[in-house]
Amino acid sequence: MIDRARLERRIAELSRVGGRGTSVTRLGLSAEEQSARDLVGSWLAGRGATIRRDPAGNLFARIGGEGGAVLVGSHIDSVPDGGRFDGALGVLCAVEAVETLLEGRADLRRPIEVVAWADEEGARFGVGLFGSAAVFGRLAPGVAERRDRQGISVADALRALGERGDPALARRGAKDFTAYLELHIEQGPRLERAGLALGVVAAIVGIYHARVTMSGQADHAGATVMTSRADALVAASEVVLAVERIARARPDTVGTVGEIAVRPGAKNVVPGECVFSLDLRTSRDLDPYVHEVLASVERIAHARNVGASIDELARVPVTTLDPKLRDALRRGARSVGVEAPELTSGAGHDAQNPALAGVPTGMLFVRSTGGSHKPSEFASLDDAALGAQALANTLREIAG
Ligand code: HGY
Ligand code: MN
Ligand code: MN
Secondary structure (H helix, E strand, C coil), X not given: CCCHHHHHHHHHHHHCCCEECCEECCCCCCHHHHHHHHHHHHHHHXXXXXXXXXXXXXXXXXXXXXXXXXXXXXXXXXXXXXXCCCCHHHHHHHHHHHHHHHHCCCCCXXXXXXXXXXXXXXXXXXXXXXXXXHHCCCCCCCHHHCXXXXXXXXXXXXXXXXXXXXXXXXXXXXXXXXXXEEEEECCXXXXXXXXXXXXXXXXXXXXXXXXXXXXXXXXXXXXXXXXXXXXXXXXXHHHHHHHHHHHHHXXXXXXXXXXXXXXXXCCCEECCEEEEEEXXXXXXXXXXXXXXXXXXXXXXXXXXXXXEEEEEEEXXXXXXXXXXXXXXXXXXXXXXXXXXXXXXXXXXXXXXXXXXXXXXXXXXXXXCXXXXXXXXXXXXXXXXXXXXXXXXXXXXXXXX
């Protein structure tokens, strides 16, 4: 049986790394994220695991001998002012599940690797699913040169950690792994509404991330009549409304502009430049949706006599998870008394990278309340313990 008190203690301990009350800020490749890796590594080192950090900042803890491993874990970073459970609960439950198997002297036929992925959120450098994309060879070109708001590049941040600065060196063959399992909070209301503690992920939405720059003409706010302006912020605002209109018109589709910056950013200057983010997701066909939004950017820019450039950060297709692992996770949930429904994930996850690289991949959702990507995000100890036990039982089945 999993050790509920140990899990409770560790949820609290990890929440304190980059934490303030119920809020957590552990940005990718930051000192806080490294402290979290050190903490997780210390728990498994005590179990005789081989602990290593890879050139992209991912933490791996390997138990067992040679051969393709069962990989289990989640991400250890957070969004700014995020919650205590997004990513972290998956790492904590993976550790708890493996320790439970070791304590129960499970006969492990395959090695197990626990992973704490680096920078899944992409909140600092803009590139989401960074650590897992590096391992499975799915990083876009030029990622190492991307910079945060302080001008620090991914390469600089990796070198500051003691790595060589090239995340592509973290590449591993898909053959290194026989399966990947990830436990994660649902981050939405469906399990809560259904009164169920656990769910099994059938598929994960397709996601497109980009940065749009609209270039107009800065000018005097008082001396420039309305008919002779090329206002970059007004043009961007029309695009924001177009994203909402297009997303609302498409089934199972969402669109968000979460970041926006105006230059020069003075109240008495007509905005000359506006840079904003695009986060487009659908469980249907991603490319036509992206195409429609980008066409609206071009149309609006032309009509307003401003320039528009698109910097694509990521394009991850809709990802269906492995049917056999979905069945195994449903059996794992049933072993703790939960008839887990299958859900599509509206959130993106590291699991998309192993799955798209051909590694059989499964995800287990734990009920969460209070939304997500904010301090009110919550998962109860009861549900976390059920998730950890279901994960342990599933791990025992596929690795034992
Ligand atoms: O944005 C997401 O869906 C995930 O939380 N990174
Ligand atoms: Mn997240
Ligand atoms: Mn997450």
